Amino acid sequence: MAKEIFNNGMKVRREVLGEKHVDRAESKKDEFTEEFQDLITRYAWGEIWTRPGLERKTRSCITLAMMIALHREDEFKLHVKAALNNELSKNEIKEVILQSAIYAGVPAANSAFHWAQDVFNSL
Numbered sequence: 438m439a440k441e442i443f444n445n446g447m448k449v450r451r452e453v454l455g456e457k458h459v460d461r462a463e464s465k466k467d468e469f470t471e472e473f474q475d476l477i478t479r480y481a482w483g484e485i486w487t488r489p490g491l492e493r494k495t496r497s498c499i500t501l502a503m504m505i506a507l508h509r510e511d512e513f514k515l516h517v518k519a520a521l522n523n524e525l526s527k528n529e530i531k532e533v534i535l536q537s538a539i540y541a542g543v544p545a546a547n548s549a550f551h552w553a554q555d556v557f558n559s560l
Contacts, residue, residue, distance in 0.1 A: 446483025506541035
């Protein structure tokens, strides 16, 4: 069962984050980080992102909003790319940032707009 959850998690992780990102993360894995990579693959991707209760677009919106609130630039940028993979438009991402301005604060949303632009400009 654990192997099945891991494999399902890896499949979803690759679909959402992209082959390139996952391959890079896997290639950097070492004795120190291997268990953490396994944990996020099984729990985040194998248990949560595979649940039937929410569509991936909705999960992406929630994740973006949380990364804004937590002011996690690297994870936010990663999940902007994931949101695009999950068929969110730039306009929908903008709406998530605007909504976050009210609940997470204008400075956090201001940073998120800059981070999103960085991602869009890199594509």
